[in-house]
Amino acid sequence: MRCPAPWSLVLFAFIAMALPCVSRGVKAQSPELAITPPMGWNSWNHFKEKVTDADVRAAADAMVASGMRDAGYVYVIIDDSWEGQRDAQGNIHSNRKFPDMKALGDYVHSKGLKLGIYSSPGPKTCGGYEGSYGHEQQDASIYASWGVDFLKYDLCSYMDIMKLHDPRQDPKKALVMMQAAYRKMHEALLNTHRPIVYSLCQYGVDSVWEWGRQVGGDMWRTTDDISDNYRSMALIGFSQAGLEKFAGPGHWNDPDMLEIGNGGMTADQYRTQMSLWAILAAPLLAGNDLSKMDETTKGILVNKEVIAVDQDELGIQGSRVGPPQIWMKPLSGGAKAVALFNYVIDDEAEPLTLKFKDVGFSGSVHARDMWAHKDLGILHDSYTATVPQGGVVMLKVWQ
Ligand code: GLA
Secondary structure (H helix, E strand, O other): OOOOOHHHHHHHHHHHHHOOOOOOOOOOOOHHHHOOOOEEEEOHHHHHHHOOHHHHHHHHHHHHHOOHHHHOOOEEEOOOOOEEEEOOOOOEEEOOOOOOHHHHHHHHHHOOOEEEEEEOOOOEOOOOOEOOOOOHHHHHHHHHHHOEEEEEEEOOOHHHHHHHHOOOOOHHHHHHHHHHHHHHHHHHHHHOOOOOEEEEEOOOOOOHHHHOOOOOOOEEEOOOOOOOOHHHHHHHHHOOOOOHHHOEOOEEEEOOOOOOOOOOOOHHHHHHHHHHHHHOOOOEEEOOOHHHOOHHHHHHHOOHHHHHHHOOOOOOOOEEEEOOOEEEEEOHHHOEEEEEEOOOOOOOOEEEEEEHHHHOOOOOEEEEEOOOOEEEEEEOOEEEEEEOOOOEEEEEEEO
16 A cells, blocks of 8 residues: 655655756647546546446446536546456456446447546556556557547556566666556557547656656656545645646646545535646546535536636646645636635634735736636735635636
8 A cells, every 4th residue: 555654745745846847758649639637537536446337337327417527527437446357368358347348338438428447557456456467459459449538557566567677676777667668558559549548647656747748648647546535635736836837738747536525525625626626737537426426516526617727728737826825727818717725724714815916917807706606896906715624715817
């Protein structure tokens, strides 16, 4: 298990901020594939290894019925635990929980949605299921035949291969091997001639944001696994400061999936995750049981104003502009999304003040509260809002 100490994420944030800008390598399959941050649902956060074909179909149904599909959520991603055995020819088969992957893919597509799947460059996945090591092209071709549109490729036991190959564990050699493993699957996906979004998952080691694009990634996890509690979410989300220069249309930093609706945080804290992920132009992958979500959860996940921030066509990842946690993302047309987070949860609801000059505006501005869905009219110099504990006030500001 990878359970980083909180200080490691803080340290990570400082290291990230100090990183130099590096040159960009080859593009992924097609820049159109993830021209805005991918949106959808992933089975892991709620279902873990219990997910079944029926759960995935129910998620697809709920994505349509809840209005999520029409709000932009499209990928229905089966995470770890679908894998069965290989046959004598080495072809991978799904296990008993997933009796017919092609039929499942057809079902998902019939709803106007896309299918995602999960594997590892190692012999085993993180859950101990069959990985793609030595079968990369075969697996990519089989995924394509099932109608797969998205692959999450999780390092897991490939770390053991790296150690076996170089017992002295020279970090440079390890990096070269890891990059080669990710590039290999990218090439296998390309050979299928099916557009498949390629999501790298190796927990942000070796500054993947510097080279993820060069090995064909459309997005890459920047951190260890998120958990359904405020501390985990906030440490991950706020530690993304400094990574903004590595994201843009077709290539996204991924601070892991949403926990909204899973029960471990308050509605205010879940609004913080939705707002922060949107400011970060992060992939929005819901991770709750969509078939059982309440109105509050739905309201957070389908807030179209906040989704529009995430999906803005400029594709600029927002950044922290001021202490303690005021974040800003430039939007097309000259507007800016600004989020004021009251991130210290043992404090009371707190008045926080945004000075418009701190986000690049002089003179009066128009503002709209994106959670209250309310125009605030014309404002001068600054705006003070009372922000709940662990919560957020998110504004669109323009002139
Ligand atoms: C790793 C990943 C998770 C999930 C599990 C599945 O921990 O980081 O997101 O995919 O593996 O085993």
